[in-house]
C-alpha cells in the first residue's frame with residue numbers, strides 16, 4: 001500500500017509537562033477526509049495543535065507526505081501545505097472580506113473567484129469589514145482564507161460551533177464539496193458526531209488522548225450501539 005498522506009505514529013504530546021496525547025496513532029490517505037470525535041477534553045483540538053507544531057512532542061513521529069515533520073516549525077508546516085482553520089476563526093476585524101482573503105493568498109488553484117463560488121455569501125459581503133460579519137459568515141471567511149493559501153490538507157476545528165442550523169447546512173455542503181468534488185483532504189474536529197460522520201470518509205474516536213476506535217464514518221454512523229458506547233450519543237440523536 002502506498003505511503004499515507006499523513007501519519008501519527010505513537011505520538012505523545014502536550015503542553016509543558018502535561019501530557020495530553022498518549023501514544024496516538026492514526027493515518028489519512030490522499031483524497032480522504034477524517035473526523036476526529038470524542039467527548040470534551042479528550043485531546044481533539046490538541047491533535048490539530050500538535051499537527052500544526054503548537055505543542056511539545058515528547059515521543060513518536062508525525063509524517064506528512066512521506067517527510068518527518070515532528071520537529072518542523074509551524075510556519076514551515078503551513079508552507080508544506082497544512083491549512084489551519086482555528087476554532088476562534090481569527091478573522092481580521094479591520095480588513096474587508098476581500099482583504100482578509102487576499103492578504104494570505106498564495107499561488108495555486110484556489111483564488112478569489114473559486115472561494116466566492118464556494119461561498120457566494122462572501123462575494124455579497126466582500127466590501128464589509130471582518131467585524132461586521134455574522135458568526136456563520138466569519139466561519140466561511142476563515143475557511144475561505146485557509147483555501148487562499150492553497151493547502152494540501154484542510155484542518156477544521158469545530159467549524160459548526162454556535163452556528164444556526166441553516167448555516168450549519170451551508171457549511172456542511174461546502175466542506176463535503178471540498179473533499180468530494182475538489183479532492184481536498186480534510187480533518188474535521190467536531191462535537192456533533194452525526195454531522196461530522198456525514199461529511200467524512202473515515203473517523204477516529206479519542207479517549208484520554210488515545211485512539212479507541214478507527215474506521216469508516218458510514219459504518220460508525222450506522223452503528224448506534226457503538227456510537228452510544230463511545231460517545232454517549234442516544235439513538236434518537238443519530239436517527
Ligand SMILES: Nc1ncnc2c1ncn2[C@@H]1O[C@H](COP(=O)(O)OP(=O)(O)OP(=O)(O)O)[C@@H](O)[C@H]1O
Nearest residue numbers: 015018020038039040041042043044045046047191
Ligand atoms: N494551552 C493549553 N495548556 C495546557 N493544557 C491545555 C491547553 N489546551 C488544552 N489543554 C488541556 O488538554 C486537554 C485536552 O484539551 P483539548 O482542547 O485538546 O480537548 P478537546 O477534545 O478538543 O475538548 P473540547 O471538545 O472541550 O474542545 C484538556 O485537559 C485541556 O485542559
